[in-house]
Amino acid sequence: MSEFDSLLQGMNLILTPGHIGLMVVGVLLGILVGVLPGLGAPNGVALLLPLTFTMAPVSAIILLSCMYWGALFGGSITSILFNIPGEPSSVATTFDGYPMAREGRAAEALTAAFSSALIGALCGVLLLTFLSTRIAEFAMSFSSPEFFAVYLLAFCTFIGMSKNPPLKTVVAMMIGFAMAAVGMDTVSGNLRLTFDQPILMTGISFEVAVIGLFGIGEILCTVEEGLVFRGEHARITPMVILRTWARLPRYWLTIVRSTLVGCWMGITPGGPTAASFMSYSLARRFSKNRDNFGKGEVEGVIAPETADHAAGTSALLPMLTLGIPGSATAAVMLGGLMIWGLHPGPTLFVEQHDFVWGLIASMYLGNVVSLIVVLATVPLFASILRIPFSIIAPIIIMICAIGAYSVHNAFFDVVLMLGFGALGYLFKKLGYPIAPLVLAAVLGDKAEDAFRQSMLFSDGQLAIFWSNPLVGSLTSAALAILFWPLLSRGLRGLLGWRGRHPAKAKSAP
């Protein structure tokens, strides 16, 4: 069956009033968590997860993925109007978005941000539509060593490419793996790392960790910075929208470049945050208006937003086809898939044809719905941010506590959430990344299974990871990326090449 037929089938499945209603609800909730400090896409999705257990998987994934799109859009509202990135991935949008808002061009900046975001997202979905079946078919021939090599590649990319110190990334990741190991061992049925505490038998849920690390940790950081919301006002009129749209084609090159950067970073686990920063610095380097960057240049809004959304949507490609999420939010959604009883990976495309294509079709529609909803509701959500912190904060904390409780109906999880909150605060202050921890916590069991199976095949010989060209090149690529910072330094030393260094240092504020 061709992709186009499958897509039409998916469209057929989701074009019901109920599903479109879910989309609007998901987008509104998403914008809300994107706008509120302390709630973001990863923990928004984690908070909603327990509520989806009674839903059909297609409806559940529509709700969660639309929440993701909404959160990505919501993050740009706060970046532009308040100079506060609601999401880490929209930090780069503040550089030019906020100056534009101060000049009274907030509506133009918002429209440009949302429209270019939609373009980026749609390109990401197109990529997903036409590549996913092929990758899934290719991955059907994978067995355990190949899967482990792919996991290894994902984890090594995090360590080698991250802006955080590599050893800190390793520590965060290993804590995630250790969390995943607590509880029942899937192979032998033994209870591991529980130390005879019945409370640990069910294991440590990644949802609780996400809610604590992102939610409570973020609130603590916000409090410490003594955040006051002083924002610019915006009213988006149809006239401004049309005028901005008329000017967008002028920036086609930036849009194309940012889309490519975004799709690449989304598929490899660079994630939306890295994509938006990289896209911004590339746009600045190649722009004619280079000097205007940072002072309110619309190109500086378009570039990070396009890349952010392209990365956000294409992060679902490796998640669906290989079972490896490209971002923290995708990791939480992957955990949801497993809870609903689906097996992410290549078999999903055969066994759950309707689910996959319903999701892909909903991504086209969901992003368009997001644009309409977000353009219509900017003033509403901007006014939510003007509610004093002393009302918003306790309500957010209550929602986090209820969310953590409802994972297993256990008070112990709320205590864990608090512990993770303190850890998240320290991690943020000391430059430890959180995303690898979440990724490892979600994927830990699967990675371990793949590793143990491979070891069984080979009788404990690590050489199995070089036993055929495919697995060999994956493993070698993983190791090359892992040691990339060292390798590139060595190469640069050999060639005496330092030209790019000052520019790079300037582009990472």
Place this chain on the structure above:
Amino acid sequence: MSHSTNSSKLVGTRWVELGLTLFTAAIGAVVMLGSVEQGIGWGDAGPEPGYFPFYIGLLLSVASLANSLLTLLRWQALSVAFVSRAAFAQVLSVFIPIALFVAAMPFTGIYLASALFIAWFMWRDRVRTKPYGKWMIGGVSLGAVTASYLIFALWFKVPLDAGPVGDWLAMAGSSLK
């Protein structure tokens, strides 16, 4: 080092940095210990349950210790304050109430604890130019709790522990009938 600049400094970044690395190293040690209990070798059915986690714990400890070494190497550079006294007081003024809120939950149930928490948080902010009135505080806290009851317990059928208050309400409800 001048003392005047350090007056508002609570603790140097290096101490926090070092403390966290030792903490993560300890977690690694615990993981290794737990894995050894399960067997980390090669059993009849291939790798034993502790095989994989053991190396996770090992990597965690080794990376943590390397981090502490890096901290020690950069000891002078990391002498900057981790957080100023005022900012840390702010953080504690939010963290301690959250901890109390969490501790109270099993005894009072989620709804009562949440309502009290929100009300207290708003009442505390009375130093602002326009303090919230009684009705405002009551309205917001009861409203938030009612909304969470409607959304979680009724709409999505996720039961939340209402604690003794819930039992009393249920008893009162049944005796009315």
